[in-house]
Amino acid sequence: MRMGRMAADIFSSEFEEHRQRFLEYAESFKDVPDAAPLRLKVEHTFKVFEHALRIIDSLGDSISSELGRASVLAALYHDCGRFPQFKEYRTFLDARSVNHAVLSFQTMRDRAFLKEEGTRIRALAQCAVLLHNRHKLSPFLDRDARFVTDVVRDADKLDILRIMVSYLTSALPERDAVLLHVKDEPESWSPHIAEDVLAGRISKYSDLRFVNDFRLLLGMWMSELRFAETRRALAGSGLMDIVLAQLPKAAELRPAVEKLEAMLEECRLAGGRG
Ligand SMILES: [Fe+2]
Known part of the structure; x- marks a missing residue:
């Protein structure tokens, strides 16, 4: 049986x-x-961190x-490399600076953040940090390493969605850095990104040109979520409904939007079962 929020608090x-x-470190x-x-x-x-705690809590005794x-570690x-990245390059755009996951991995290792942990925990956590932003994960990745990486990726996506929705709906000063410098033209999108949606492909950040491309990519993330807890939280947050409602109403984009709406509905159902 799921222990819920209380257990997550004790665990934390x-x-x-x-x-x-x-x-x-951040200070x-x-x-x-x-x-x-x-x-x-x-x-x-x-x-x-809190999303990861909840995912782990939802799995109970089924994992070690x-x-x-x-x-959780x-x-x-996972993003500790964002700090030196921003300090040196003034951007979070990896393509214009460094791969922030590699920098996070190096920072964790060099500063020995996990020095008191056992070798296995340290290796798994560092590996997940290194891989958390990979476009695709190798099918040959060790099962446990894959699991830990997937927890971080699920939890990360959930919160990136929260951040993106707040920036997509207002003109906050950090907007440009957060949206990775894409163009804000409310009626524009890139046909190749809409094609990615229909083909079930995850677009690359470097291929995004418009804010609506970002919305389409956020929608496709639903296909990558591994844990029922994440799908439940995503559907329950109402955030994806907001993202999809902001997409242009043009007929050419309709098939892609309908596919994403169907995926959200599936998330709702799958999350309910999980
Ligand atoms: Fe990251």
């Missing part, structure tokens, strides 16, 4: 030292000029405590 106290460690970047985007990364980190711990440190 196990990670207090790591939460403090992450906060101290060390406070003097970076115009650091508002970095403050958002702190908020993002803790949301992803080692796997659960590695997953990976979620907590």
Whole structure:
């Protein structure tokens, strides 16, 4: 039986030292000029951490405590490389700077964030951090490494969706950095991105040109979610409904939008079963 929020709270106290460690690390970047985007990364980190806790909690005894711990720690440190990335390059766009997952991995390793953890937990968590932003994961990835990586990717997607919806619906000052500098033309989208949706492909960030391309990609993320808990949270949040409702009403785009609407409906059903 699922233990729910209460258990997740108790469970999260196990990670207090790591939460403090992450906060101290983030605090060390406070003097970076115009650091508002970095403050958002702190908020993002803790949301992803909480989502990961909930995913692990929902799986109960079906997974080992080692796997659960590695997953939650990976979620907590998954974006630590965003801080040095922004400090040096003033952007979160990996294509114009560095791969932030590699930088997160190196930062975790060099600063020994997981020094007290067992070798297996450390290896699994670091591997998941390194792979969390990969466009595709290798089918040969070790089963446990795949699991931990999928927890981070599911949890990350859920919170990126929250962030994107807030930026897609308002003109906040960090908007340009968060939306990866795509063009804001309300009626424009790229036909190749709509084709990706119909073909069931996940578009690459580097192929996005318009804000609506971003919306289509966010929709396609539904096909990648592994855990019923994530699908339930996504459907329950109402965020995807907002994203899809903001897409242009043009007839040429209709088939792609209908496909995404059907996927959201499936998320609702699958999440309910999970
Ligand atoms: Fe990331």
